[in-house]
Amino acid sequence: MSAYRFLVNGAPAQVDVPGMRRLLDVLRDDLGLTGTKEGCGEGECGACSVLLDGQVVDACLVPVCQVEGRIVRTVEGLSLAARERGSLDTLQEAFLEHGAAQCGICTPGMLMAARAYLDAGGGPDDESIREAIAGNLCRCTGYTKIVDAIVAVATPLE
Amino acid sequence: MPTRAFTSGVQTVERALVVDPGQRVPGRAAGFPLRREGPAKLTGAAKYTDDLVFPGAWHGITIRSTEAHAKLVAIELDPDVDWSKVVVATAADIPGDNVVASIKDDQPVLVPVGGVIRHHAEPVALLAAPDKETLRRLKGRIRLVTEPLPPVFDPEQSDHVFAKYEVTTGDLALGFAGADLIVEGTYRVGHQEQLYIENNAMIAVPGDDGGIVIHGSLQCPYYVHKALKRALRLTHVQARVIAEETGGGFGGKEEYPSMIALHASLLALKAKRPVRMIYERHEDISATTKRHPAIVRHRSGVTKDGVLVAQDVEVIMDGGAYCTLSPVVLSRGLLHAGGPYRCPNVRLRACATRTNTPPNGAFRGFGAPQTEFAAEMQLNRIAERLEMSPAELRRRNVYRLNDTTPTGQVLRESVAAEEVLEQALGASHFERIRERTARESAERGGSGTIPPGPLRSGDRRVANGIGLALGWHGAGFTGSGEVYIGSIASVELTADGRIRVLTANTEMGQGTKTVFPQMVAAELGVPSDWVEYAPQDTAEVPDSGPTVASRTVMVVGGLVIRAARRLKAAVEERNPGVPFHEAFRDDAKANGATRIDQKFEAYPGVVFDDATYVGDAYPAYGWAAAVASVEVDLDTAEVTVRDVIAVDDVGKVIHPVLCEGQVEGGTLQAVGYATLEEMKVRDGRYLNDRLATYLIPTAMDAPHIRTILVEAPFSGAPHGAKGVGELPMDVAAPAVIAAIHDATGVWIHDLPATPERILAAMHGDRGAPAA
Numbered sequence: 001m002s003a004y005r006f007l008v009n010g011a012p013a014q015v016d017v018p019g020m021r022r023l024l025d026v027l028r029d030d031l032g033l034t035g036t037k038e039g040c041g042e043g044e045c046g047a048c049s050v051l052l053d054g055q056v057v058d059a060c061l062v063p064v065c066q067v068e069g070r071i072v073r074t075v076e077g078l079s080l081a082a083r084e085r086g087s088l089d090t091l092q093e094a095f096l097e098h099g100a101a102q103c104g105i106c107t108p109g110m111l112m113a114a115r116a117y118l119d120a121g122g123g124p125d126d127e128s129i130r131e132a133i134a135g136n137l138c139r140c141t142g143y144t145k146i147v148d149a150i151v152a153v154a155t156p157l158e
Numbered sequence: 159m160p161t162r163a164f165t166s167g168v169q170t171v172e173r174a175l176v177v178d179p180g181q182r183v184p185g186r187a188a189g190f191p192l193r194r195e196g197p198a199k200l201t202g203a204a205k206y207t208d209d210l211v212f213p214g215a216w217h218g219i220t221i222r223s224t225e226a227h228a229k230l231v232a233i234e235l236d237p238d239v240d241w242s243k244v245v246v247a248t249a250a251d252i253p254g255d256n257v258v259a260s261i262k263d264d265q266p267v268l269v270p271v272g273g274v275i276r277h278h279a280e281p282v283a284l285l286a287a288p289d290k291e292t293l294r295r296l297k298g299r300i301r302l303v304t305e306p307l308p309p310v311f312d313p314e315q316s317d318h319v320f321a322k323y324e325v326t327t328g329d330l331a332l333g334f335a336g337a338d339l340i341v342e343g344t345y346r347v348g349h350q351e352q353l354y355i356e357n358n359a360m361i362a363v364p365g366d367d368g369g370i371v372i373h374g375s376l377q378c379p380y381y382v383h384k385a386l387k388r389a390l391r392l393t394h395v396q397a398r399v400i401a402e403e404t405g406g407g408f409g410g411k412e413e414y415p416s417m418i419a420l421h422a423s424l425l426a427l428k429a430k431r432p433v434r435m436i437y438e439r440h441e442d443i444s445a446t447t448k449r450h451p452a453i454v455r456h457r458s459g460v461t462k463d464g465v466l467v468a469q470d471v472e473v474i475m476d477g478g479a480y481c482t483l484s485p486v487v488l489s490r491g492l493l494h495a496g497g498p499y500r501c502p503n504v505r506l507r508a509c510a511t512r513t514n515t516p517p518n519g520a521f522r523g524f525g526a527p528q529t530e531f532a533a534e535m536q537l538n539r540i541a542e543r544l545e546m547s548p549a550e551l552r553r554r555n556v557y558r559l560n561d562t563t564p565t566g567q568v569l570r571e572s573v574a575a576e577e578v579l580e581q582a583l584g585a586s587h588f589e590r591i592r593e594r595t596a597r598e599s600a601e602r603g604g605s606g607t608i609p610p611g612p613l614r615s616g617d618r619r620v621a622n623g624i625g626l627a628l629g630w631h632g633a634g635f636t637g638s639g640e641v642y643i644g645s646i647a648s649v650e651l652t653a654d655g656r657i658r659v660l661t662a663n664t665e666m667g668q669g670t671k672t673v674f675p676q677m678v679a680a681e682l683g684v685p686s687d688w689v690e691y692a693p694q695d696t697a698e699v700p701d702s703g704p705t706v707a708s709r710t711v712m713v714v715g716g717l718v719i720r721a722a723r724r725l726k727a728a729v730e731e732r733n734p735g736v737p738f739h740e741a742f743r744d745d746a747k748a749n750g751a752t753r754i755d756q757k758f759e760a761y762p763g764v765v766f767d768d769a770t771y772v773g774d775a776y777p778a779y780g781w782a783a784a785v786a787s788v789e790v791d792l793d794t795a796e797v798t799v800r801d802v803i804a805v806d807d808v809g810k811v812i813h814p815v816l817c818e819g820q821v822e823g824g825t826l827q828a829v830g831y832a833t834l835e836e837m838k839v840r841d842g843r844y845l846n847d848r849l850a851t852y853l854i855p856t857a858m859d860a861p862h863i864r865t866i867l868v869e870a871p872f873s874g875a876p877h878g879a880k881g882v883g884e885l886p887m888d889v890a891a892p893a894v895i896a897a898i899h900d901a902t903g904v905w906i907h908d909l910p911a912t913p914e915r916i917l918a919a920m921h922g923d924r925g926a927p928a929a
């Protein structure tokens with residue numbers, strides 16, 4: 001056991017756990033951030049996607065020792081600013097409007113992958129968006145409305 | 159919304175489905191409520207079962223057989239372990255009947271010592287401990303002593319029949335005698351995994367009254383409730399089931415949750431504390447139910463003009479080790495086996511047998527995708543033999559108003575088969591593209607088909623193809639199912655002036671929580687968000703039947719609308735001249751709560767004899783057509799499904815965004831079924847029981863799906879809706895296989911059409927073009 005310190009959604013976090021404990025368990029069980037989901041535990045579904053220093057990672061594959069001193073962002077931190085106003089950010093809003101979340105279990109991971117894509121300057125073209133979310137499985141939507149929602153956000157407003 | 163009226167009064171609703179680049183569409187859902195629980199799902203606030211915290215809860219796991227068929231002689235606990243620190247439960251701990259209540263009472267909760275293990279993932283014992291580490295350590299210290307028995311894996315070799323049906327009409331021999339062409343075919347489909355992204359999850363909390371409260375990921379609270387009462391010998395109130403946010407079901411959480419809830423409860427009762435039973439993906443795939451594998455044999459007679467005159471179909475389904483829902487899955491499969499086509503002389507036979515593989519169960523479509531795949535393959539192969547366009551062959555046979563089905567059902571209304579067909583053909587430019595692909599393949603192969611190797615390379619490596627399929631889906635339960643279960647749904651005006659909808663129908667992504675309040679609000683003339691949807695808690699809501707068979711909006715939605723109408727009438731009667739929306743708050747203050755319970759009543763004129771299989775098998779049918787376009791790499795036989803146009807008649811579109819979402823999701827599951835999803839089984843065990851090895855389509859594998867919704871309302875439901883969930887699942891797979899044939903010249907008779915199968919067929923091993 002040792003202490004690991006990192007930033008989660010802008011706030012400092014410290015946990016005393018074995019270094020090989022999965023970031024997913026640290027987030028869900030130790031920090032109570034259950035927005036990040038587990039679908040397979042082996043890096044195949046992307047339900048556990050979070051941003052680590054802005055990059056999408058599968059939290060089920062990352063041991064907490066690798067997170068020391070780094071910046072973690074989860075679905076709960078996606079709309080911190082917007083949430084203070086009691087609303088969703090533009091990406092969440094687009095998902096809601098387009099019907100991109102059905103059962104919602106893939107949604108937090110999908111949002112994080114989409115966020116990373118948009119933050120990296122990704123545009124509204126279909127192929128690139130599909131590539132960006134290819135690591136995130138959704139069994140409900142057929143992906144159509146997810147892609148539509150991301151296109152809507154990636155399209156510059158005139 | 160642009161609406162086009164057909165001569166038959168059928169409405170087509172089409173809207174912009176592709177986001178126009180450069181144009182933000184904030185009003186996409188304009189006029190319709192946004193998904194009710196959407197914000198919670200989008201911020202991570204929504205609580206799925208595994209997100210719930212119960213202080214002091216232990217974790218539970220299942221000890222399963224590793225043999226397909228054996229006698230259980232003993233369960234041995236390693237004497238070196240101190241078992242007092244944990245809880246072990248076996249069949250001996252079951253207070254009531256050792257059965258998971260379903261259609262037949264053949265499946266035990268846990269195999270008792272002296273009993274028979276019937277599949278390799280069969281639950282035998284349960285173990286709970288304060289932490290997962292202990293579970294991992296002790297799991298292997300429980301040993302099962304068994305005596306092997308001979309297993310059966312081939313459903314055609316099994317002598318144990320779960321269900322058997324036959325439907326005949328006309329004179330088959332006479333029909334074949336009058337045929338100019340007889341075409342035969344055998345088609346096979348394997349297991350398909352539902353693969354909801356949230357694994358099965360159940361938490362059991364013991365109550366002070368000796369009862370149990372279940373929090374779980376499930377489709378049918380009252381199925382679990384019934385199972386708890388039976389096996390744990392609980393009263394109606396001692397058993398309480400709460401459906402938490404559910405991360406997908408697709409049929410996979412219809413009946414297996416009863417088993418898991420019982421397991422968690424047995425441990426919780428013995429440990430006297432909450433027990434969490436959260437499956438990992440590997441366990442979920444290896445142990446829980448799948449779509450039934452099927453073998454379907456067709457013999458069809460047609461005239462040279464392409465008129466179907468005889469159909470002889472035999473369906474064999476592999477039920478797995480226990481009956482579960484096999485009789486009803488088989489029944490639906492049988493009733494859809496002829497496809498949506500008129501034929502005077504028909505014999506449909508179906509049988510489901512027992513094998514030593516994990517039980518198969520419900521999966522979107524419920525038997526129909528298997529048999530409709532075969533029916534459409536057969537139609538497409540007949541078209542090829544007649545050198546007739548597959549569209550034209552369908553035009554000549556498709557059901558029209560007042561046609562009669564093989565069960566003797568006269569299709570008196572709501573028949574939109576032609577409309578969906580023509581819409582799909584038009585929107586896809588089917589004939590024009592087919593001419594082009596035919597030209598391309600003629601240029602490639604000289605003869606219109608690919609000659610056996612050497613395969614093309616370079617520029618001409620990729621072949622394009624387009625394919626068509628048509629389907630139907632009986633709306634709601636088969637036969638007298640609805641009358642038998644007699645659902646109740648309620649709408650309540652509470653004493654404090656709130657409006658609530660009470661049903662047991664769960665939200666697992668389809669939109670129940672959004673559309674029920676929407677429909678009630680529309681009846682009452684109030685905004686949607688004034689109407690609450692009560693939690694799916696058996697202590698609160700009536701039994702409105704299971705959330706299956708695309709029945710939620712059609713059947714339960716109908717009850718909810720009728721209840722709302724009665725509530726409105728009651729309030730307005732007490733407040734003459736004041737409309738409901740102005741009257742209800744004061745009315746509640748003055749008169750207290752008003753609750754309307756609406757019970758299902760048989761649809762007028764719908765009669766079915768379950769014993770003879772004669773009559774109206776379904777109150778109405780939904781109709782669907784799909785056109786798929788594919789690219790096939792002729793060197794590697796890799797298939798890319800480019801586009802699917804899905805046209806679905808749902809009776810009435812309640813919420814266009816959610817409705818399209820159902821079509822898109824169902825279509826992709828069918829594309830996966832056609833191309834990718836294959837459960838490899840050896841000695842009754844699934845070999846690829848992980849997400850790394852059982853593949854489902856990613857965003858890059860997914861085609862562009864364009865949905866066109868058609869409305870041919872059903873008069874028996876107050877809103878006209880016929881359900882949407884399963885319909886798209888029936889048609890996309892055969893459309894993709896037809897497109898692969900169009901590209902390559904070979905028919906793939908067995909799903910999925912993997913590159914190996916396509917290459918083998920191109921080399922003439924199986925499924926060569928019909929001679």
Ligand code: FES
Pocket residue numbers: 037038039040041042043044045046047048049058059060061
């Ligand atoms: S849970 Fe991490 S990728 Fe599936």
Ligand code: FES
Pocket residue numbers: 100101102103104105106107137138139140141355405406667
């Ligand atoms: S919305 Fe259910 S898995 Fe994506």
